[in-house]
């Protein structure tokens with residue numbers, strides 16, 4: 553879709569999206585879009601397409617490195633992925649996840665990790681999984697100059713405690729406690745709150761309770777922003793797609809067809825043709 557087609561829903565693009573622009577979106581009833589990216593070229597394509605925000609998710613562990621969970625990825629690996637993404641962008645705001653093991657022990661540990669992501673990779677903000685118990689961490693990182701997006705609801709780094717991939721915030725006083733957690737994180741300094749796999753009505757109530765923007769993945773349509781993993785959204789990943797994913801392309805089939813055609817051409821001797829060679 554051309555930029556002018558979405559103009560009624562988008563403010564003029566700034567030189568670089570910052571937290572202030574995401575806050576303006578919330579204040580003015582607009583939305584923003586986010587995708588994950590893990591490398592230079594996809595980041596460049598997403599940036600040129602006008603994406604406001606790019607997340608260097610710790611989901612690189614699954615989607616790039618082939619691990620079964622997000623748990624094994626290290627700070628050093630996140631810094632390599634995040635730096636590659638930052639170098640591919642001009643306008644998008646780039647956030648990176650604090651990986652498992654890089655922040656849980658103390659606010660100081662979190663701040664040291666966040667500073668490494670800013671200093672060594674050049675990200676503009678970090679995202680951290682976890683609720684109220686991390687309020688002090690959010691405060692210290694923010695005071696140190698690193699904007700923090702809090703991530704609540706289903707938090708994949710805690711999947712062993714949460715009992716696998718499950719919708720969060722159902723039943724009992726779950727909605728109230730989610731609103732409480734989100735508010736505490738906002739008050740601690742989080743510039744935004746991301747909700748993963750949260751019932752749409754509860755995510756709406758959280759969004760209404762907060763003055764900062766919210767971002768959703770599997771959390772309905774009331775959040776200020778939406779995020780998807782790019783390999784899901786563009787159909788590169790094999791296997792069953794989560795219910796909350798809308799697939800906009802089928803890259804897995806396209807790539808497979810292209811590689812099959814290339815191999816056939818090589819085996820048949822039709823590639824390279826004369827035009828692909830050099831004269832002496």
Ligand code: KIV
Nearest residue numbers: 588609610611769781
């Ligand atoms: O790592 C990730 O991909 C995430 C999601 C919210 C998209 O944290």
